[in-house]
Each structure stands twice: as structure tokens, then as C-alpha cells.
Amino acid sequence: MRHPILLLAFLSAMLLFGACSSPEKRSTTGTNDAIEQRVDSLLALMTLEEKIGQLTLYSSDFDVTGPTMRSGYLDDVKSGKVGAIFNAFTAAFTTKIQKLAIENTRLKIPLLFGYDVIHGFKTAFPVPLGEAASWDTALCARSARVAAVEAAAAGLHWTFAPMVDIARDPRWGRITEGAGEDPHLGSAIAAARVRGFQGINEGKTLAANDVVLACVKHFAAYGAAEAGRDYNTTDMSDRVLREIYLPPYKAAIDAGALSVMSAFNELNGVPATGNQYLLTDILRNEWKFKGFVVTDYTSINEMIPHNVVADSAEAGELAINAGVDMDMQGGIFQFQLAKLVKQGRVSESTINEAVRRVLRLKFMLGLFEAPYGRSDTTRERERTMTPEHLEVSLDAARKSIVLLKNDSLKGNAILPLASTIKTIAIVGPLADSKRDMLGAWAGACDGNKCISLLEGMKKRFPQANILYAKGCNINDDSTNAFNAALQAASKADVVIAALGETSEMSGEAASRSNIGIPGVQEDLLKKLATTGKPVVLVLMNGRPLAIPWAAQNIPAIVEAWFLGTRAGDAIAEVLAGDYNPSGKLPVTFPRSVGQIPLYYNHKNTGRPINPKDKYTSKYLDIQNTPQFAFGHGLSYTTFAYSALRLEKSSIKTSEQVRVSIDVQNTGTREGVETAQFYIRDLVASVPRPVQELRGFQKVVLKAGETKTLTFTLTPEDLMFYNRQMKRVVEPGDIKIMVGGSSDNTLTTTLKVTQ
Ligand code: NOJ
8 A cells, every 4th residue: 555656646646636625524623524534545545654744734844843953845855755834925936835845745735834923914003902902802803814814825825823922921022912901801702813813703714725724822820920920931820821821722722713822931840831631621622622732932842951851852742742733943843753653652643633634734724735825926025015904004003092181281182282283393213113013913914014113193183293203222221312392392392202012022922020111212202391392202112101100291191002004194294193092901001010910900908908998908118000001002082981871680590681771971072981891709619810801892982972882791701710610601790881991980880690
């Protein structure tokens, strides 16, 4: 049965048969019996070496970094030692590499091309944390969709996104890649992003040529790195893991994601990449995940410095037996697995199962039918940075901006700027930065294509005299350029100060111990304030910043994150009032780094804060409250909430209840409000958080208009893990809270009976 010609004939017939077989019996994962048969038939033909090749992922810009350094990854592609490539893109380049695999390998198994398409491929969208501030899941799906269309046109099949790690520590630079601190919001956005990447809302299957397979990362609890230091240890109770950290991964998988990336960190003593509890017990057995697990880069190799294995062989053994299917870049599977099988430390059936999972996805993606399905360079050009894509980027940027503060001066709110304004000083090191508008993980995007704030303002205020001065650099201590900025300010009617971080100050390996505005920027801000001119602070940053002085002293503050290609246009529209800001914080902004971790869904403690009692849970030198609470965000209009009511005041544990509230636009212009629905279980067998988000709705209201919003509270919403770690609804009183921010709600009480 090892005769190559016979084999090839058999294989071609089999593939042809498979390709023509009907798609009936499609299961919810999109796989079907025909695919399973094709996978089995192909697997039966493969040597152990070929199987291991399918479990090996190489970067195209580095050679494998494993124990035996190799050069010439293309030779390895030709000899079938590689099943997938990342960091290679463009239709032409991926086609070239694909040809090497198809034309040179015995079984002609196509390569899978992956890339970190995190917030846009060529058209850049706001950093994910910023986009989460839109609380707009349709928007998140749409931007992921655009990213997928562009990435697929450039030859990619697979994105290492969405990143769904819950993060409660803004020192951690990777907080910028996720959706913030809340499991409910994080789950909704995780699912939306998966639907967007995979075109699920449009009824697409993975075989469509404009979708990319999502990879949920980083599994699990990477966001809980101690002290916010990247790659650091995580240690938490199973309750916190399951209630806070796991829900977004689960939501992404339920939405249809069929690949998962195992995290760098150890969790409760076991590195995530060698963690059977996570990768097999939870992911596959509890959640019925049918896709494959890829490591995060060299996370198998890193189990050696984690000190749980002595060498590469032990690392590989631990990883594959725990449930890892594909080794990214580390070379451990490539160099160790065959030996481990021979030694009986890894069974061939374990390898087969991993290969099956990878091949299944390759079949589902239609790679065997159309290995060059993404090689069309005309299509690539036509689908990249189209006017429509740029419009989605602008829309996302607008909706991500959060108006943190907008005081009145002589009876008038500082923002929006009057259309008659004559002279505007635009100062600060981020005011004319294009590249920084991208934020972290903007791999294939071109910073030169971004609109800076200065450009956006010039376009929007053509009649105004715009004075620009950089003032200082982002992160050094020179004050030499202060004077020019002060002079510009002194001549202006308003000062727009664009301050914050560089885009490299968040993202991977970008933890900060001080989360203030870096360098001398705050000194510049203080000087600008002394001019007596109204100052608008436009913050650009990838994480929550601690800005107690600015929050106290600067009358208007706009949180503009890193908004992507159309950043400057979107900010100018908001400053001008063409777009009425609608973003709400998806994460708490602390007053000081010393308060971290600070999150809205904390527990009460046995000694909740009482300012009159020293022996209660608080600090000597700072309040417990955040600078800006989770869910906070202002508008140029105002909203009033009233008549919070329950359909019935008492329900049984198995019943659901509707909760309604009236929201009125009490200002003078149309606006968008995001109503947030929280609960608190007042007495339970285990302490419950003082607030837990259970729903949110965005509503457009004209001036004076009132709408009634209704949320449904289900038994699922009331469930939690009891002392025996069983998910239950317990009878008792539930505080119901609805409002425009976690720190501003109306409340009522619901009774839950047995
Ligand atoms: C390491 C990062 O942690 C991960 O998020 C990314 O997908 C991989 N590198 C591949 O670039």
C-alpha cells in the first residue's frame, strides 16, 4: 500500500469524490460526514512524519526557533514538514509558498496561512479596547468582517483573533487587545467578532473565499498576569476563572470559532500550554470544542523556564497529551514528537486526533478544492482599503470615542466647539502623529495612511486659523518646545491638547508600572491651563490612564484611544459636534496605580467602606472609587432614567422576568445612550459582586424623546457557582439596577422564591 503512484491515484480519486459529495448532514460545526470521511482517508495515507508536519506552524519571517535552529523554511515546506505558515501575506506571496507545498509534497496537502489580524488588516480600526467602548456588537462584527475580507483577499485563511482576555489591570499592555474587564460585555463582543471574521451573520461557511477562521486567544486567563507584568503567573480560584475569565472564550466558541490559542502563562501551577484541565477537560469535554488548539508562539518551549519540564522532549509530551494540536514556531513537535511516539510516551492515536482536527479545518476552509483560491491579485487590490471599508473605519472610530468630562464655562459647555471659532491651537506630541493612530498589533496597516488629529481638524475647520505646536515628545524630559506651544495657546480661542502614549506603549511586552501620561506631557498640560484659555484634553492611549490632575483641572476630556485609519476625522467630528459622542468605558479608569486591581464588579467585603470608621476596607490616602467608572461616558445631550419597573415583583428560580425603564433625552439635540442593566444577589451561599452587568441596549433619542427599554432577566442570568461549585439559582432578593453608567443607576428589588 506504500506504492506512490497507486497512492496518488487513490488519493486523487478520493479527493475528487470528496469534493463532489453533497454537503448534507452538516452539523453545527459546519463539518459533515463527507469531510470526516475525507479526513480519515487522507490520514490513513500519511506517514508519521507527514502527520507531524501538519502540526507544525512556521513564521515566514523567522525560521523555526526550536532546539535545532533551521534555516530555509521553504525547503521544509517542500518536504512536507510544515502544515501552516503565519506572517506571510499578499495574494502573490502566499500563492508562491502554496505552490511549493502542492507541487513538491507527496500528499499535496495545502498550507493554511495565518496572521494577527487584530483590528483591521489594511484598513485600521480602533484598538479592540477602544472599539469595545462603542458597546456596539453589530459594529464589532462589521469591522471584523471588513478585516476578514481584506485579509482573505491577501491570501490569508486564519486570524489570531479575537483576543478575549478579561483584564482588570491596566498596567498590562495587552489590555488594549481585548474588550475590557467585564465578562458579559466581553462575551458579547467576542461572539460578534467571531461572527464577523467568519461571515456567520451573512450565512457564510468557512469555504467562502472572503472569510477567515477565528482563533480565540489566549486560553486561558492570560489577562490576570500578576502585577500586570506581561507573561507573569496567574493564580485564581476556579470560581473566578469560571465566572470572570472563561465566559468570553466560551462565547466565542459557541459563536463558531474553530481554533483556540493556548496562553503563555501558567494558571494555578500549570502552564496553560500543558494544561489538561483547560485544553481537554473544559475546552473539549465540557464545551465540546471541535476545532484545533495552536500554541502561542514558543509556549511549549517556555514550559522549560516555567520549570515544569526538564527538556524539549518533556515539553512536547506534556503539551500534546494536554490537548495542544499545533506548535507555533517552537519546533518542539517537529523535532520531538516522532521520538516520543517511538518511546511510547505519546500514542499515535493522540497524534492522529490532532492531525484530524487540523485537516478537518483545512477541508472546511475548502483548501483542497481551491488551494489557490486566494491568489487573485486584482481582487486583492479591489478589496483593500475601499471607500466602503474606510467609511466603516470612520464609523467605528466615532463610536469608540468616550467623552469623559465636559464642564461648562460661563454657562456654555466647552464642547462641541462653536462653528464660529476663529483660532484653534492644536498642541501635543500626538496631535500630528499618523503612525500612532494605529495602536498596537496593526501588523499590515500603513501608518502613513492614517489621518492625524491635525489633518482632521484642518479639514473640518477650513475657515479657522489653526496653530500647531508639538510642545514636547511623548516620553522624554525635554521642555524646550513648551514655549512655542504656550505662544500658540495664548493666541487661540481654544486649546486642543493631544496627549497620551505611543502606540508601542501598549500591546505585547508593553507593561507599565506608572499609568500616568508619560514624559513631561502633564507638565505641558499644566502650563497650558495657566494661559486661562479653555483646554480640551484629547487622550490617545491603549489602556486606562490615571489622570487625577487633569480630571480635576481640565474642563473637557475626550478619550480617543488609538482610533485607526480615520482617527483624525472622527475626533474632529466629535469636537465639532457633527457626531454626538456615545462611547462608554468598557473598563474602569483608576485614580492611581495603587488602587489596581480596581473593577466595578468587586465584592462587598465584611467591612465595606465607611468613611467614619477607620477599620473598614479603604486606603488612608485615596478614595476607593475610580476616576471614571465602568460604563461612564457623556454626550452633548443629557438623558434621564425613570420608572424602573418589574413585570412582577417575585419570580420562581426557574422563571424569567422583564425589567423596563423609561429613558428620556432631556437635552436639546439627538443622542445615543447605552442603557446598562446590572444585578446584585443580596444574600447568597457565596459572596456575590456588588454589581454584575446582565444586559445593555443602545437607543437613539431625539431631543425631548422618551423610549421604554425592556430587558429580560433569565435564570441563566441569575446563576452562579455555589459552595459546591454547582451552577444554581438561589432564592432570595436581587437588586436590579439600570442606568447610564455602573455608578449611576436606578434600583429596585426582585424576589426570587423556590
Ligand atoms: C505572540 C502573541 O502573544 C500572540 O497574541 C500572537 O498571536 C502570536 N505571537 C503570533 O504573532
